[in-house]
Amino acid sequence: MIHYLTDPLSYAFVRHALVVCTVAGGLCGLLGVFVTLKGMSYIGHGLSHAIFGGAAICAAIGLNFFIGAGIWGLMTGLSVSRVTRRRLIASDAAIGVMTTASFALGIALLGLYSRVRQSIEATVFGSVLGVSMTDVVIIIGVTLATVIIVIAFYRQLLFTTFDPDVAAVSGVRTNRIDALLMLLLCAAILTSMQVLGVTLIAAALVIPPVVARMLTNSFSRMLWISSGIGAAAGAVGMYVSYHLDISSGATIVLVNFGVFAVVFALTGPRRHRRALGGTTAIPEPLHHSAPAPTPTPADATLP
Amino acid sequence: MTLRSVSCHYGGDIVLDDIDLVIGSGTFTGIVGPSGSGKTTLLKALLGTVAPASGMITRRPGLRIGYVPQVETIDWSFPVTVSDVVLMARPQRRFAPWPTRAERTEVAATLERLGIADLGRRHIRDLSGGQQQRVFIARAMLGSPDVLIMDEPTSGVDVRTRHEVVHLLADLNDDGLAMVLSTHDLNGIATHLPHIVCLNRDIKGSGSPREVLTPEVLERTYGAPMDVLEHAGMPIVVDRPRDRADIIELRRHA
Secondary structure, three states: OHHHHHHHHHOHHHHHHHHHHHHHHHHHHHHHHHHHHOOOOHHHHHHHHHHHHHHHHHHHHOOOHHHHHHHHHHHHHHHHHHHHHOOOOOHHHHHHHHHHHHHHHHHHHHHHOHHHHHHHHHHHHOOOOOOOHHHHHHHHHHHHHHHHHHHHOHHHHHHHHHOHHHHHHOOOOHHHHHHHHHHHHHHHHHHHHHHHOOOOHHHHHHHHHHHHHHHOOOHHHHHHHHHHHHHHHHHHHHHHHHHHOOOHHHHHHHHHHHHHHHHHHHHHHHHHHHHOOOOOOOOOOOOOOOOOOOOOHHHHOOO | OEEEEEEEEEOOEEEEEEEEEEOOOOOEEEEEOOOOOOHHHHHHHHHOOOOOOEEEEEOOOOOOEEEEOOHHHOOOOOOOEHHHHHHOOOOOOOOOOOOOHHHHHHHHHHHHHOOOHHHOOOEHHHOOHHHHHHHHHHHHHOOOOOEEEEEOOOOOOOHHHHHHHHHHHHHHHHOOOEEEEEEOOOOOOHHHOOEEEEEEOEEEEEEOHHHHOOHHHHHHHHOOOEEEEEEOOEEEEEEOOOOHHHHHHHHHHO
């Protein structure tokens, strides 16, 4: 049994892929918490498609993938944030318009330049083949930077995610925080895209936080649990991908979905009880300002 | 805070027109008016998040403002506890995100002051309406504000919760905290306040409930006939009943 785990590690590319899949899963799980709680689950799907367009342009003109596709994705993400914040159109519509246009551009380039086809197809579905030491170093660097930024800006990120209007009134520079989050998201998608694939990366951003939310009512614990689920699904998915010889993006997402199904089944009865009114609200404490049961006009007018 | 001839526009639409208003220390002002009358824009102008197109807003140097949003805008399924919500108001001044001992003490003292000291670890969804409102007042109070601005603090709550919130705000006002709130609730809230501003793009009336809640001012503000009755010394605002012929006609159509 153990040889199923150890044999693949004799290949350098598998060792690299294992690290990249695990770290990418954890990174997407971490950032996915903010994405899902902001009600922007679709943004991961949209950004990955936008980056696909950027990647196609880079491949066509011979520009560095990380620089070109990263700038393209970041500009798209910031445009979506700006349009959404100004409430010109709804966020899902903004994502749909801007990112599918970028994806269509990628498809067009795919048709025009046949030499682009090979690298683009690997980008769409994800592959553990050809994961290099450079990829390992880049994703670990991005993940460390993300963790440091999330810790350093924890309260601003939490406040902006929970209550952006009041956060802005309270002195939090919500525009900058949103831009920072978009930058981290673009970096995560860029570095994870190779193993997760454009079409499946959204699931890695959404499923772990959804599972974590079913398991905890604490924001900080949700960050830990979501990252852990994402990392574990990445590692298991990589092994399944290797042994069954199917795309790593698909296996990682399927493992994530399996975890979701199990947790949903186990926590379902509890949620059902809550939905039926079994919340744990406790009685109001008595204190100095406890009101009279009915207003008496004589004493109700404030001084 | 003082507003002098303040006007605010959204695009070409005039939302506030030539507003003069003074919010003094320890005052308690209610802003009433129909939907779309500019109440929220006036609160945003006071907060400084909407810039006036003309006129001037002056604030005392160092004035601290707390803001309580409408609880109906809150995502109650968000995974935060009462302490998490209150602590959001305190800027993170060091790398580690967890609260310092001083911050924990401050949060505990604020929750104690608002009568929810034992709810710090509870999820915000698992609270009664009054407790939920107290949490967001506690967050606004953490910065020791001089003035508390509240957008519809009793919107969507039951009668018991409304009484509880009114008494809580009265207690805080007694402690010297200036209050400005917007409300749709004329009888449940506005008649209990010492000062009311009737707003519909411009100020239609300003003063005590007895001075302002008159059929003339209410018709100018709401554009519909309303009567004011008196019950135990307090004004009670009611819709003017239709005459008998109108009612018979309505029944016939029904």
